[in-house]
Amino acid sequence: MTLRPSATWRDALLAVVAAGAACVVLLRTDLHAVDPALRDPDLFATAVTAGAGLSGFWWHTHPARWFAASTVAAVVVAAAGHYVGLLPWLVTAALCAVAARHPRRRSLAALATAVAGYTAISAAGIPDNAGDAFLSTVALLVAAWALGDGVRLRRGRVAAELHAARSDAAAARQEAARATTEERLRIARELHDVVAHSMSLIAVHAGVGAHLIHTRPDQAERTLEVIADTSREALAQTRSLLGLLRDDTDSSGQAASSGQAAPLPGAGGLAGLVDAVRGSGIDVTLHVHGEPPVDVPAVELATYRIVQESLTNVVKHAHATTATVRVEHTDTATSIEITDNGTAGTAGTAGGDPAGSGHGLRGLTERAALLGGRLAAGPAPDGGFRVQATLPMPASRVRAVPS
Structure with a gap:
């Protein structure tokens, strides 16, 4: 997935902020007030904590990688007897991102992995990971998973509605095109019927008139009258049909032409x-x-x-x-x-x-x-x-x- 430079810089900035905040909490927290059994932070614990924060660069593109890196870092730091600080919150945020972007089966596997890791740490008697701390961490993980899964479901519904709307729009365009084609065919049939009938009668009467013009002028005159009447009717009907093809309507939607349709x-x-x-x-x-x-x-x-x-x-x-x-x-x-x-x-x-x-x-x-x-x-x-x-x-x- 290729990101715009602005999005890349944004992710990098968030990762740096997360790493800095995690390190500050680790180094500035009074460990004796939290749990006297915790070890003082060293270079290893600081580096692992910073690495977990920097892995937040993947939150948008590869949330599963972020979850894996932060979970491993939290387990390693806790197993070494150091204060985990903000690492549980990073794991929680990563789990929420995984649940929002991956299928439920995969996000449930991630939740089970995180809970299993913290259960093992608590069972091993690691400082600051037992009793209320363990329960609150598990509850936080479950809540984060539920929030992310809800976001995924909503995105799915929105995507389905958008797809349905696009399908309806495409169907409407196809229906409009079909209706337009049928209307053109109808007008073509009407024009054919009008022109073919009128021209046939005019041709026949013109031939009769030419034959009778010298011998029976009264009948020839009648023939010319029929030609005139037929041509006028044909012109009126043709003008009415062609008016259906015009698109020059006024603001009220009425035909702009002042003539009455035949x-x-x-x-x-x-x-x-x-x-x-x-x-x-x-x-x-x-x-x-x-x-x-x-x-x-x-x-x-x-x-x-x-x-x-x-x-x-x-x-x-x-x-x-x-x-x-x-x-x-x-x-x-x-x-x-x-x-x-x-x-x-x-x-x-x-x-x-x-x-x-x-x-x-x-x-x-x-x-x-x-x-x-x-x-x-x-x-x-x-x-x-x-x-x-x-x-x-x-x-x-x-x-x-x-x-």
Whole structure:
């Protein structure tokens, strides 16, 4: 473990102070007042005592070394008949550091070693290490161990809480990234549905208008009006979707743009959608049963987009002359079916995607799955192509419907 120079100097200063204090107590204490049997301090006892104090340099980096050095010094000085002075306090401080930084099994072994050493000294009749002195020293060691172990447990709890907080923060960041990705995919699907449908109708009507401009100017004018209406609606919806990507909000959190966002289309707009497709020369029949779930806008929007994308592919790829849209709203689900009489095996018929880009049938399937529904597409039994989808209502809405 590498310490900063300031920390190293701090540890060295504490070690010098501890060694000096231990030596002063050893040399200046009136031994006859403590225990007349104690020997006067000599160079050996002074050196060992000073060494125990200097070993305090390890208190932060290697507390076990400090404990071992101070314990050995205390036993040696006491066994030689000298006054231990501050050595028991150094052993106590070292034991506390060991209990705070090492596992409990290791700190208990250190406690047992210290108690065994003092027990042996007391049993041998060493001066100043029997009776009350022995009991007070053992009690001090046990208290120091308990204090250090409590510090270790608290550090462990704090570390666990910090780890949990970091894990929660990482999970929150991942969830935010996932939500951002899903929102971008949702906006991409919406843009695809708006642009693909609008451009397809505009292209078809532009071709019809160019063909009729000289022979049937009234029908050509009607075709141009459809192009204008379709383009305006597409621009409004595109502007609304792109507004979701802007981050320019005012201090109140409201969008800074002064323009009103275009309302999202719903099941109620199917009639206008079908009328626009009819203008491209395809006879589209619409059958709607039940009331649209206006209180569940997600289902309404998905219904509109599924019908829109399916009819777009009929216009672009199916070579069909007729198409039928059936929508049934119930209290528990919305069922959708789009069929056409085009070439069923041709890539890109209703719900298909000729380029294989995944934005056609895959987008419809994802849209239904997001609402807990399902979508199936394929050749119809009587020819042509069929798209079927079921969009369930939220459980809260189903429970709210009286039986």
